[in-house]
Amino acid sequence: MDEQTLKISKIKDGTVIDHIPPGKALRVLSILRIDDHVENSISIGIRVTSRRLGTKDVIKIENRDLEKFEVDKISLIAPDATISIVSNYEIIEKFPVELPQRILGIVKCSNANCITNMKEPVQGEFSLLSKKPLLIRCNFCERTMNEREITASLI
Amino acid sequence: MLRNKSVVSINDIGDDELSEIFKTAGDMEKVLRSGRSLELMKGKIMATFFYEPSTRTRLSFESAMQRLGGSVISVSEAKSSSVAKGETLADTVRMAEGYSDIIVIRHPMEGAARLASRFTSKPIVNAGDGSGQHPTQTVLDLYTIRKELGEISGKTITVVGDLRYGRTVHSLVMALSRFNAKVNLVAPPILKMPDHVVSMLPADFHLNMTENLSDVLPETDVLYVTRIQKERFSDPNEYQSVIGSYKINLETVEAMKEKSIIMHPLPRVDEISPDVDSSPKAAYFRQANNGVPVRMAIISLILG
Numbered sequence: 001m002d003e004q005t006l007k008i009s010k011i012k013d014g015t016v017i018d019h020i021p022p023g024k025a026l027r028v029l030s031i032l033r034i035d036d037h038v039e040n041s042i043s044i045g046i047r048v049t050s051r052r053l054g055t056k057d058v059i060k061i062e063n064r065d066l067e068k069f070e071v072d073k074i075s076l077i078a079p080d081a082t083i084s085i086v087s088n089y090e091i092i093e094k095f096p097v098e099l100p101q102r103i104l105g106i107v108k109c110s111n112a113n114c115i116t117n118m119k120e121p122v123q124g125e126f127s128l129l130s131k132k133p134l135l136i137r138c139n140f141c142e143r144t145m146n147e148r149e150i151t152a153s154l155i
Numbered sequence: 156m157l158r159n160k161s162v163v164s165i166n167d168i169g170d171d172e173l174s175e176i177f178k179t180a181g182d183m184e185k186v187l188r189s190g191r192s193l194e195l196m197k198g199k200i201m202a203t204f205f206y207e208p209s210t211r212t213r214l215s216f217e218s219a220m221q222r223l224g225g226s227v228i229s230v231s232e233a234k235s236s237s238v239a240k241g242e243t244l245a246d247t248v249r250m251a252e253g254y255s256d257i258i259v260i261r262h263p264m265e266g267a268a269r270l271a272s273r274f275t276s277k278p279i280v281n282a283g284d285g286s287g288q289h290p291t292q293t294v295l296d297l298y299t300i301r302k303e304l305g306e307i308s309g310k311t312i313t314v315v316g317d318l319r320y321g322r323t324v325h326s327l328v329m330a331l332s333r334f335n336a337k338v339n340l341v342a343p344p345i346l347k348m349p350d351h352v353v354s355m356l357p358a359d360f361h362l363n364m365t366e367n368l369s370d371v372l373p374e375t376d377v378l379y380v381t382r383i384q385k386e387r388f389s390d391p392n393e394y395q396s397v398i399g400s401y402k403i404n405l406e407t408v409e410a411m412k413e414k415s416i417i418m419h420p421l422p423r424v425d426e427i428s429p430d431v432d433s434s435p436k437a438a439y440f441r442q443a444n445n446g447v448p449v450r451m452a453i454i455s456l457i458l459g
């Protein structure tokens with residue numbers, strides 16, 4: 001270990017979210033509702049060098065599992081992220097996030113005049129049109145939303 | 156084929172179903188001309204919920220149902236009744252299910268008819284949702300083009316006016332993309348067709364966007380004119396200049412092909428000058444008259 005390296009200690013049990021687009025780690029934390037009341041120990045790498053991506057963000061959270069809806073939400077802003085589940089210092093499961101074909105209950109329609117934005121018993125529901133560039137369509141009003149609009153409308 | 160289906164978007168109607176509607180509408184026109192009365196929908200009830208003012212569409216639906224021998228119940232000012240009491244559209248529809256066999260909805264918000272269709276097993280017909288879709292208008296537009304010009308395929312349709320908020324043109328252009336038709340979209344920049352509609356069209360569709368009407372008039376088979384609403388403009392001068400450049404008058408008619416037509420979903424305000432009405436090219440009143448037989452066809456195929 002030389003002067004220029006700072007070693008981050010391994011986590012015993014928890015989750016690693018790797019290959020996040022540079023700068024998006026804070027968004028991922030907010031998706032996971034991680035704020036100043038956090039109790040887990042977390043290391044966050046922002047714009048760290050990556051052999052595969054040039055630069056990337058990476059998040060390592062001790063003692064935390066992700067729910068399916070959280071992984072779906074992460075896939076909308078970090079479609080190439082990899083999730084690793086760590087148990088007793090070892091990775092026991094590793095999988096890429098995957099954009100769901102039907103996006104339910106995690107995005108609010110950005111069309112203010114969409115019926116789903118009224119007091120009706122439905123969740124926002126979208127169909128995936130394209131992964132790159134990211135484009136989804138509201139199953140009710142049929143409007144499309146791009147990455148920027150989706151990021152601004154994550155529930 | 157349409158049996159028991161909801162018609163919320165023009166894409167809910169397949170190509171075969173569309174041909175079936177055209178054929179049935181032709182039969183219905185004959186029945187109407189003969190003055191015979193029908194009992195096809197005897198004992199069936201249509202409920203209409205119009206959360207937005209409309210005379211034409213609503214009368215046309217109600218007349219269609221009654222011509223078929225069915226009956227109609229309606230909430231005229233739906234706004235003042237249930238919505239005022241805070242009832243959701245979902246609840247209103249669940250309630251209406253017990254009273255009727257088919258439900259027709261016009262609503263100011265996009266997606267309303269789709270939402271309604273999720274809360275009932277009864278077929279829902281969208282009679283216009285905000286600036287979204289108006290599929291029965293589109294079917295009658297297509298029926299009119301076919302009837303007037305023989306076929307849709309190969310024709311050049313020029314749509315002029317408010318392409319941004321005008322729901323009839325959103326459904327129409329989507330439908331035309333399924334025929335081998337060419338479409339010119341003529342609008343000022345602030346009223347141009349929204350990306351979310353354009354993105355739904357196939358990439359190889361012959362779509363030409365322009366601000367200049369006179370350029371495309373000579374090749375036009377169908378000039379489809381829509382109303383430009385003053386409220387859409389913040390600057391009254393801009394409104395005047397737009398209105399001026401898109402006004403259809405006898406000069407426009409002259410610039411068009413011999414065998415071409417002018418359509419308009421009506422009501423028109425200033426877009427078409429009244430002296431155009433007597434031209435054989437003025438098809439808008441004939442178009443409006445197709446509303447009842449087309450809706451008779453749609454209702455009878457859904458409930459048939």
Ligand SMILES: Nc1ncnc2c1ncn2[C@@H]1O[C@H](COP(=O)(O)OP(=O)(O)OP(=O)(O)O)[C@@H](O)[C@H]1O
Pocket residue numbers: 009010011012016018052058060082084086089090091094
């Ligand atoms: N016990 C641990 N504590 C903290 N982070 C860990 C632990 N084990 C693995 N990681 C991290 O999990 C991520 C995935 O680990 P892996 O060994 O699969 O990396 P890799 O070989 O770089 O794979 P990839 O091709 O996905 O980048 C890396 O960011 C790694 O630093």
Ligand SMILES: [Mg+2]
Pocket residue numbers: none
């Ligand atoms: Mg790596």
Ligand SMILES: [Zn+2]
Pocket residue numbers: 109110111114115116138139140141142143266
């Ligand atoms: Zn919507």
